[in-house]
Amino acid sequence: MINLPHDDNTCGWYHALTPQIEKPSLKGAQSADYVVLGAGFAGLAMARRLAELEPNARIVLIDAQQVGQGASGRNSGFVIDLPHKFSLEHPDPAHKQRLLSLNRAAIKQLSSLIDKHNIDCQWSAAGKYQGAVGPRGEAYLDHFEHLMTDLGEPFEHVDSNQLAKVLGTDYYSRAIYTPGGYLVQPAALACGLAASLPSNVEVLENSPIQRLTKEQGAWQLHGENGSIKTAKLLLGTSIFTREFGFLKNRLLPVMTFASWTRPLTDYEMHHYSGTLDWGLTPADHAGTTLRMTADRRILIRNTYKHVTKYGNSINDKVRADIQSEHRKVFLARYPQLAHVPFTHTWGGSYAISRNFTNFFGELDDGVYASACDNGVGVAWGTVSGSLLADYVVGATSNALSDIQKVTGMPSLNPPEPFLGLGVKSRIKLAKWQSRSEI
Template structure:
């Protein structure tokens, strides 16, 4: 689906309207789309984790200059508000493998700097987003999953990081099901309500920052020493531009054929009643990720909603259909009932998808693309932490700042590898996703 009424060549976000995190929010102010043309010192395109952190930091560093943030949708409605609500401090998936211990420690330092920076905003401004130092449980259903857990614990021990192994019986007291054989608990992960967090960050931006929601950018070009962004109703002229556009970066002709758009899906129940919570038998406020990455993620929120996430799709148009989500909702239901048969009468209220961006060499981009044009994108499933700290550091880089964290970010970043064109890409990615789902079927 392409909602672009001004330029049919540009794909714009076309997210579904059933993101539970966003839909349960209340008392949102109307959006403020840009009408006509405007000029600014700084333009940030994309209001996700990268763009929000970049906007705030630019405004802090340049208090006498105008900072403008433009997003095609409402803040919190897109990918940043569609994740499972984890801010993970440890290296993730591909970042955790390999022999370079110091490189892994740089990832940890960057992730924890992101948590520290974001927590400062949450506490300073009193942002209500279910922020919690709950840690993260990694659960194994089968012997395959247990082997993954043991390997993960070994890698943590190499780094000197804590991790406590839990038996199935110990885990049941927390998550209310004996479906899992074993689990590994790590204490540094933050849990939160992502859409509420993003709306809170928006509402507390510095006074010299302005956000225009529902303002898609249809084109970007350099005219002389300034950058010009085309909107539906005019143009934005800016001295410097920072892109927090992830997969949509390629719509500006940048980093093309280097990023894979993969959609993950989640379903959310209504809140459990007091009797249902007693029947559930666990505690509230926890998050469980699968030992095998293609398995099932669970969240139990502070307001006693259960969230189930699994299923992955390659989405070259960055969207999903209602029919596809209905099929996925049934898969989520199967996973829910396998774990919580006593709650079989509890319905799902929402099922949604969110696009994350992967690279075939598991590398993110961070830095200056062209003079005055900066970007951070392709965070390989860890956008909450990596997006936040890279957005902050990108603002500092663009403002001629320097720090050890900035140098670390530049060191662990690079160029996402080239990927083949369609139809070869789609065939290869879909085959690989199906294979991953099949070999991980015991963990779903």
């Protein structure tokens, strides 16, 4: 029994878009030269690159939902060039430089596509703040500064007064600003990338694949109302890769949650007194992510859940409790905006691995995947998806060599119920330890 995506219908990013026209669904018995499963940033990049390399091939991109409704449209809209803190602690400097190069290649690729196709997605070279509330966060900032110095990357110290002028709140004690990151409306970017795919890519939406079989040397994908046969299957399915029997017991399904306000009025912007279009991540990884969007919405993201059945693990009461927690965080930072309501609270599932390793390559004869982005979905999905297409058709490049050197096999997890108990306990402990930074 496959646990299918079952995302809530309350994602603010997606609801902020103009209504999207649904694309056809999978019907009848079909065949394709290449099938890409999952229309997130990885799948979109796979399909685009395959179409460029194989212009005469029929390429089908399938998603269980509409483009932009899944995890790729549910993140906080950071496109980061720097590796996450865990990767920054890797002992090999060359490993870290390869990750930097790959992330920056993704940013360059996305910038080019956004310009070429006039994708309206609030794309902004805004950089990123990493902020501390108190002594615990400041200790993490000091560590981050050492890592950045060792890496030779530029950064700026931002004191509390400077930070308050940007954020419109004096809640934070200080921050480190890094200039290489971008901000984006993620659902708008995903939809724009799908709309601008080459003509030999056919997108099928609302087509959950319920079973995968191999018949006479070809892979058969079975949906509710149709099936499709292919010799080459590329999985951009992230955490759902395990539902098809691959990377079993190696991926951890985690959901993070966000809430945001309606756009602030001119009067409210005056009382807010900060600037537009910035993003702050917590120095303490279990703290709060904060954003002010280009269209005047304040976004709060924290709260982590272990979700064995993805969206089906979360009900309306859990979401209401999470929104209440987010409200306290919001009021602590912006008491002057206490009358401004949240309009949406949503979650998004993603995959992490215990050894913080991404998978890239061939899973079975004719089945390929880039899986387990470890929370760096936009940049990593884009570059790994493009390079997986190169790998499938036999193209070579320095970037392909780099990604093969920095990826590997996610480590095995303990069996259930020990895994679930351990993950939930770890999340609770991290929340308690980081309570002063939330």
